Amino acid sequence: MSLYTTESSIIITCNKRLAPYLEQEVKDLGFKIEEAFVTGVRVNGTLNDCIILNLNLYCASQVLYSLEKFQANNPDEVYNHLLKMEWENILPDPGYFSVTSNVQHPTINNGMFANLRVKDAVVDRLREKRGTRPSTGSELTGAVVHLFWKHENAEIFMDTSGDSLARHGYRKIPGRAPMLEALASATILASQWDKKSPFVNPMCGSGTLAIEAALIASNTRPGLFRDNFAFMHIQGYDKEIYYNEMYKLEDQIAEVPGLRILATDLSELAVNNARKNAIAAGVADMIEFGVCDFADTEVPEGAKGVFFVNPEYGDRLGDIDELEETYARIGDFMKQKCKGYFGYVFTGNLDLAKKIGLKAKRRIEFYTSTIDCRLLEYELYEGTRAVKNTAPESI
Known part of the structure; x- marks a missing residue:
């Protein structure tokens, strides 16, 4: 049997x-x-x-x-x-x-x-x-x-897995404090992104969010990046069944005409590493990389896209005073440049998140390592509805 x-x-x-x-x-x-x-x-x-x-x-x-x-x-x-x-x-x-x-x-x-x-x-x-x-x-x-x-x-x-599936296998240069690939995927799946409209990812670091967005949009499955699973080492394993499933994965990869995924970072080294990771994942041609301050990131107009940023939390990286200013600037940027978009801020510092100055429509709970995190969703209305909160937000 x-x-x-x-x-x-x-x-x-x-x-x-x-x-x-x-x-x-x-x-x-x-x-x-x-x-x-x-x-x-x-x-x-x-x-x-x-x-x-x-x-x-x-x-x-x-x-x-x-x-x-x-x-x-x-x-x-x-x-x-x-x-x-x-x-x-x-x-x-x-x-x-x-x-x-x-x-x-x-x-x-x-x-x-x-x-x-x-x-x-x-x-x-x-x-x-x-x-x-x-x-x-x-x-x-x-x-x-x-x-x-x-x-x-x-x-x-x-x-039947062996090494954890949560690490998708393409990321050769993780960078500082990288987001786990499975977590990045889950946050994208939790968002309102339709996989066709722009995905704007400043402070991209090693590129994990932008790369996972490209993989999800193109239906490129993580199994394509591994060649060893524990199920291969159990009696009765038929490699033809595995190869047939791999062929299906390759056949179901889809092109998404007109999709724009933009990933920027102030660090040229980070952007170079993110580009190398994207090449390893086979999605480099889907992502527009740039070196700039996040506030100089292009946000395509006339679209109902997603602005998605994972700023430093202060627990592992960054100075709190500087980060308070950064979070305030993120809020200003979303209000001024991202009208009509959904804005997402993933953070493990809820006090810093209050500096954004916008009321979150949803607060979705996650963990990164042992840090209690939130994915904050902002609906950035066109016109006058994106008004700064005058009272401190309770998150």
Whole structure:
């Protein structure tokens, strides 16, 4: 029985607060959501479905295929259960595997110990059945076994992704304090952008927002930038199925005539690096790069586009006094130059955000690393409706 054609529960994980955008992505691929939670969704499907999910999703982190659920009250019970599983029919010979885990149990105060017990069980089973010891390690370059264990409930998965899907793989020069690619995608999906009107991205840094916008608009999927996934290292893997899915991804890339994506930064080095990242992503011809102060960025007239900026927060970069002036200038720029647009400011400093001087229509919650952030949406009306707030805004 091949896992590639056997239906089971699939957990698709994501960073906190990305789940609503991941859920919509998964639905758009034709999957039925069985359960949604803070850090992901659950669907039913086969390992072949996991191939599709790994290749297509912008906001996901891992795609986990469930092998078994069981009860365990201590590490020895985990070991004994996994020792009985037919790993010889799951992992290739010879092969290499890694173990990851998410454990909340009173008998475990170090997750590495849980990983060790899982590894010992799999190794002992394979050594008994094959007479040889498989290779193991911490690098996620082969098969990946994942243990979820909370209270007495345990579940063992094959992590079909390996390295996190949240890093899309094209960004070779990250720059200072870069935005995670999956987070950038989620913020764009959360916006009102129609993928056809202008996308204006000053302070572009390493170019992540502009590049993700170009990828989303052209339907270029993140799976095209990777050539190794953990599902390739499970018995029964058929590379032809993978290649067929890759061909589909290439065929569905679309041109968007007339689309303008503008990315600028005051740093010439940042713009050069952003251009190199865009070349690696295959979207450099979709983005107009420029070196200038953000207030000198062109905003195409006669369009209902999006102005999207991710300024420094002051926690990791920037001086607070200077940033207060910068945020005030961002507000002035949106009022004066972006009429008819939707304006978006992504920030982890809500006190600085008050300096923008406009009332946000929406405040969408996100995290970047451990920083509580907001994507602030401003509807920049043409005419006289974009009036400065005289009272301090509560964000």
